[in-house]
Amino acid sequence: MSDTTPSESEGRPGVGRIEAFSDGVIAIIVTIMVLELHPPVSEGWDKLWTLWPVFLAYALSYAYVAIYWVNHHRLFSHATHVTNGLVWSNMLLLFALSLVPFSTSYLGEHHFERNAVWLYLATMLLPSLAYIWLQSVIRRTGTQDSRSAAYHRQTSRKGAFASAVYLSGIPLTQVSPWLGIACAALVALLWFLPKSPFDRLFDGRGAGQTRP
Amino acid sequence: MSDTTPSESEGRPGVGRIEAFSDGVIAIIVTIMVLELHPPVSEGWDKLWTLWPVFLAYALSYAYVAIYWVNHHRLFSHATHVTNGLVWSNMLLLFALSLVPFSTSYLGEHHFERNAVWLYLATMLLPSLAYIWLQSVIRRTGTQDSRSAAYHRQTSRKGAFASAVYLSGIPLTQVSPWLGIACAALVALLWFLPKSPFDRLFDGRGAGQTRP
Amino acid sequence: MSDTTPSESEGRPGVGRIEAFSDGVIAIIVTIMVLELHPPVSEGWDKLWTLWPVFLAYALSYAYVAIYWVNHHRLFSHATHVTNGLVWSNMLLLFALSLVPFSTSYLGEHHFERNAVWLYLATMLLPSLAYIWLQSVIRRTGTQDSRSAAYHRQTSRKGAFASAVYLSGIPLTQVSPWLGIACAALVALLWFLPKSPFDRLFDGRGAGQTRP
Amino acid sequence: MSDTTPSESEGRPGVGRIEAFSDGVIAIIVTIMVLELHPPVSEGWDKLWTLWPVFLAYALSYAYVAIYWVNHHRLFSHATHVTNGLVWSNMLLLFALSLVPFSTSYLGEHHFERNAVWLYLATMLLPSLAYIWLQSVIRRTGTQDSRSAAYHRQTSRKGAFASAVYLSGIPLTQVSPWLGIACAALVALLWFLPKSPFDRLFDGRGAGQTRP
Numbered sequence: 001m002s003d004t005t006p007s008e009s010e011g012r013p014g015v016g017r018i019e020a021f022s023d024g025v026i027a028i029i030v031t032i033m034v035l036e037l038h039p040p041v042s043e044g045w046d047k048l049w050t051l052w053p054v055f056l057a058y059a060l061s062y063a064y065v066a067i068y069w070v071n072h073h074r075l076f077s078h079a080t081h082v083t084n085g086l087v088w089s090n091m092l093l094l095f096a097l098s099l100v101p102f103s104t105s106y107l108g109e110h111h112f113e114r115n116a117v118w119l120y121l122a123t124m125l126l127p128s129l130a131y132i133w134l135q136s137v138i139r140r141t142g143t144q145d146s147r148s149a150a151y152h153r154q155t156s157r158k159g160a161f162a163s164a165v166y167l168s169g170i171p172l173t174q175v176s177p178w179l180g181i182a183c184a185a186l187v188a189l190l191w192f193l194p195k196s197p198f199d200r201l202f203d204g205r206g207a208g209q210t211r212p
Numbered sequence: 213m214s215d216t217t218p219s220e221s222e223g224r225p226g227v228g229r230i231e232a233f234s235d236g237v238i239a240i241i242v243t244i245m246v247l248e249l250h251p252p253v254s255e256g257w258d259k260l261w262t263l264w265p266v267f268l269a270y271a272l273s274y275a276y277v278a279i280y281w282v283n284h285h286r287l288f289s290h291a292t293h294v295t296n297g298l299v300w301s302n303m304l305l306l307f308a309l310s311l312v313p314f315s316t317s318y319l320g321e322h323h324f325e326r327n328a329v330w331l332y333l334a335t336m337l338l339p340s341l342a343y344i345w346l347q348s349v350i351r352r353t354g355t356q357d358s359r360s361a362a363y364h365r366q367t368s369r370k371g372a373f374a375s376a377v378y379l380s381g382i383p384l385t386q387v388s389p390w391l392g393i394a395c396a397a398l399v400a401l402l403w404f405l406p407k408s409p410f411d412r413l414f415d416g417r418g419a420g421q422t423r424p
Numbered sequence: 425m426s427d428t429t430p431s432e433s434e435g436r437p438g439v440g441r442i443e444a445f446s447d448g449v450i451a452i453i454v455t456i457m458v459l460e461l462h463p464p465v466s467e468g469w470d471k472l473w474t475l476w477p478v479f480l481a482y483a484l485s486y487a488y489v490a491i492y493w494v495n496h497h498r499l500f501s502h503a504t505h506v507t508n509g510l511v512w513s514n515m516l517l518l519f520a521l522s523l524v525p526f527s528t529s530y531l532g533e534h535h536f537e538r539n540a541v542w543l544y545l546a547t548m549l550l551p552s553l554a555y556i557w558l559q560s561v562i563r564r565t566g567t568q569d570s571r572s573a574a575y576h577r578q579t580s581r582k583g584a585f586a587s588a589v590y591l592s593g594i595p596l597t598q599v600s601p602w603l604g605i606a607c608a609a610l611v612a613l614l615w616f617l618p619k620s621p622f623d624r625l626f627d628g629r630g631a632g633q634t635r636p
Numbered sequence: 637m638s639d640t641t642p643s644e645s646e647g648r649p650g651v652g653r654i655e656a657f658s659d660g661v662i663a664i665i666v667t668i669m670v671l672e673l674h675p676p677v678s679e680g681w682d683k684l685w686t687l688w689p690v691f692l693a694y695a696l697s698y699a700y701v702a703i704y705w706v707n708h709h710r711l712f713s714h715a716t717h718v719t720n721g722l723v724w725s726n727m728l729l730l731f732a733l734s735l736v737p738f739s740t741s742y743l744g745e746h747h748f749e750r751n752a753v754w755l756y757l758a759t760m761l762l763p764s765l766a767y768i769w770l771q772s773v774i775r776r777t778g779t780q781d782s783r784s785a786a787y788h789r790q791t792s793r794k795g796a797f798a799s800a801v802y803l804s805g806i807p808l809t810q811v812s813p814w815l816g817i818a819c820a821a822l823v824a825l826l827w828f829l830p831k832s833p834f835d836r837l838f839d840g841r842g843a844g845q846t847r848p
Contacts, residue, residue: 098246
């Protein structure tokens with residue numbers, strides 16, 4: 001199988017550099033969010049405790065962006081060469097993700113109020129649209145074998161389900177902002193779940209072979 | 213053709229590390245601009261709405277720096293070895309690009325007023341001058357085949373045209389600042405346009421062969 | 425020996441990209457802490473001198489994160505392929521490390537007072553727990569030879585000792601905050617000590633052979 | 637000659653990752669300095685003009701850190717394997733460089749006054765000491781051929797001269813702060829000068845052969 005599996009960047013001119021640039025941008029996005037955790041000027045645990053919404057928003061967004069990095073990492077292993085569509089759909093995805101620190105900070109500073117949750121869910125929908133474009137580009141121009149086909153089929157379905165959960169979070173936020181946040185957390189959980197077929201596939205692909 | 217196409221960094225000592233450093237700097241430039249999007253302290257959509265000039269300036273500059281990254285990525289695939297000229301023209305380009313967050317933030321905070329647009333257009337001219345130097349270095353010291361020659365001929369022409377559009381934006385800003393912004397947007401559009409001969413060339417190069 | 429030594433990323437699909445992403449995140453964490461060193465507005469050496477707690481906190485945390493990078497670098501040389509556990513234990517480690525700038529800034533601004541030292545020691549325990557998970561994943565899924573086994577045995581012991589020192593720093597801070605800081609500094613010193621068996625091992629591994 | 641020239645990271649286990657981490661840290665250092673260029677709140681060219689000391693300090697420090705990156709890049713091409721000394725002398729160099737944004741910001745905000753220039757020159761001496769250590773490590777443990785020997789001989793001499801110029805800048809600042817800045821600028825100029833024997837050597841090494 002290792003013949004048909006897309007190998008490292010050596011055989012994929014230019015793809016490695018797009019991955020490196022994306023890694024840089026995502027690493028910065030994930031890290032600058034922590035700058036919003038301003039230490040309180042006066043001492044005491046109760047003052048620290050007032051930071052919990054900012055911390056919770058940071059942790060949620062960290063998980064969110066981390067999941068994108070992991071999916072990006074898996075998806076790009078199916079890319080074989082650089083096209084204009086690949087470059088620009090990837091740039092759009094990074095742009096959409098770069099808005100996450102803003103809505104995270106808004107969510108934390110406004111203590112998970114209704115408007116803040118709406119903005120946050122909307123910001124989560126944006127990169128998922130860019131991701132759909134990116135995946136369709138790699139599906140068309142990347143590796144064409146049964147393994148890649150299965151990967152694209154499964155993750156597209158999972159991605160569509162995630163977008164639907166985000167969307168349904170918007171009316172649910174009207175009922176209670178915490179229902180909207182629950183939708184976001186549910187999607188994160190979905191991607192973390194260890195024993196789905198998707199993850200078994202990934203474990204195998206990473207090793208270059210499925211494990212017994 | 214893959215014999216004459218410049219391959220990955222393996223055969224180009226030191227070039228890979230210059231690319232990696234440039235990727236890092238450009239990734240940070242592109243991302244710190246979003247820090248200017250300070251969430252408003254008081255709640256409400258109307259308060260969020262007052263951020264539109266800052267957001268618009270960010271989106272424009274993101275597109276602008278992203279285009280530079282893409283062009284840098286393409287240009288460096290023609291570099292074969294490290295020279296003093298390559299290192300320092302690249303450093304000058306990164307310096308010029310590092311001023312973009314400043315003029316972007318000025319543009320957003322001063323709501324696209326005349327002086328802010330002038331400063332922005334001037335900041336856009338600076339990296340284009342450094343890019344001309346960088347390209348002339350790679351043209352002289354990089355791959356010497358018909359493919360590279362065609363690439364350099366086409367992109368130099370496109371770059372000169374872009375600089376001319378920026379320059380003409382300066383008097384046009386006197387008439388209306390939005391005409392100046394339109395010039396900047398026009399240049400961005402030029403590089404996005406999918407079916408120019410340049411882009412067809414790029415699609416081919418990335419794959420290591422032209423597509424039928 | 426070079427046959428059994430885990431080589432560079434070429435033979436380890438995907439591992440190289442996780443290393444690159446971790447490098448990016450750790451590089452940013454280590455660098456944004458210096459942003460807390462705000463230059464005083466009024467001139468004079470005495471004004472500069474008031475920055476000493478912020479500077480000391482920065483230097484301590486820099487050493488701390490640098491040690492994590494070095495250990496991460498060594499540990500990942502034993503990883504052979506990407507698994508879900510590897511990706512997420514690494515993400516958790518990076519998340520825990522991303523909280524260091526916050527507690528560092530709190531430590532500096534509150535002049536090493538009792539509560540600040542407690543928070544700092546707690547923040548130092550968090551990544552050590554994530555690191556234990558990460559190491560157990562690589563121990564299970566990575567290189568399986570006597571060299572790796574020795575490496576894991578030695579560093580696990582050292583890591584457990586470090587965690588115990590941090591923990592004992594918590595009651596000691598009740599006596600004096602400086603005893604707590606001394607615990608943190610002791611752990612740093614432990615990892616710097618040049619002639620321990622662990623470091624002799626590392627010198628050898630890096631060269632691909634032990635030196636006479 | 638390509639047999640004796642240190643090649644890319646493939647044959648140098650772990651060295652590539654130290655370079656990548658250093659690239660990340662230096663890229664961030666060089667870029668966060670631009671954040672000090674706060675756009676003035678009120679409009680007008682005269683308001684922008686008041687930023688000249690901040691801008692000048694940024695440009696000087698950018699050149700300074702860029703020179704370090706270039707020298708680091710050249711020096712590491714002579715490293716062959718990772719040792720404890722290599723890792724920690726490199727970490728100390730990055731720590732010393734991470735203080736540059738602080739003294740740059742102090743220099744800009746205090747308009748090149750005497751104390752600010754002293755602090756700046758002192759900050760410039762720190763990384764040069766760490767660099768001397770780093771170079772001595774690579775001289776001892778890296779490539780051992782006549783080419784590397786010549787490189788180390790020449791750059792050590794140049795580095796010692798640069799440190800002497802910085803040191804002599806300290807009493808000269810007593811006479812006039814601008815004399816101190818002139819010393820710093822002189823060192824930068826020294827490294828930029830294109831036709832020194834050092835640069836001729838570098839041009840050759842980069843290409844893997846001297847040009848006719």
